[in-house]
Amino acid sequence: MTAPGRLAIGLDIGGTKIAGAVVDDLGTVVDELVEPTPEESDAESVTAVLLSLIERFRARHDVVTIGVGAAGIVEWPVGRMLWAPNNAYRDWPVREQLEKVTNLPVRVDNDANVAALAEARLGEPYPNMVLVTVGTGIGGGLVLDGQIYRGPTGLGAELGHIILNPDGPVCGCGNHGCFEAYASGTALNRMGREAAADEPDGLIARLGREQGEVTGHTVVRAVELGDEVASALFARLGRWLGVGIASLANIFEVDAVVVGGGLVETGELLLAPARIAAKEFAYAPSARGVAPIVPATFGGDAGKIGAALLALEYI
Ligand SMILES: [Zn+2]
16 A cells, blocks of 8 residues: 555646646645647657646645656557557657656556546545546546556557447448447447438438537437437447447456546436446346446546556555
């Protein structure tokens, strides 16, 4: 167990913003700063923002370590960012660079991994947990026996790309029928566009014309206005989410499945059908039970808090 009172800087590099916090051993945020992700989003420009945040935090707090969660594929434990879908940085030795400049120990991991760590450790602790984040894509993290599961070099646990149907829609990764292609914000956009094309006089199509295009937001709005077609799309999306969750829960026997990401703001609209499907596709539920599906506690703050907690583990 960690000693209380030590402080770490947690930094979360996303596609649009870089969120920072000073966090103690108990996960309490004692200070926060946020900066937009620089437009170039390459290693040099992002490093400059990270160092500026670190300098400002260190002027105000006595921190012992730094944790970074970053969108992209991060090699563990060396902390090298290999590639990211939405940022330009490539082959970037984040850990080495930051340690050299700050003289502090640094840990770097994937943003979803550190978010999973925060959700697993804090609040109601779940020693064995899957975090599924439903946003533009599907990300996630796996915490087993209280530790992030990464595979041998940190590249494991790509939960959004389990294949639900090899003949399914094409995924952002180039494969077909991934979990992400069926149950993400991108999937909802596609389903909304298809529904609008099928029914040009339907509410989704009409709202789309008013807004200039049909997106997932159009579908959410149509649900709020009582449109049955839109409600059915959400039921389908939620069902696919539940199918993916059931597959994960069948493999790992987890204490809980935590669902985070932007689409969770739609609440029961998504989670109710997901729970039904997760139960329907659970393996031997009478013997194994069905893991509860709960919304994430920390939302957008999970990344920076988890990054700090991860760094404190190694002090
Ligand atoms: Zn995929």
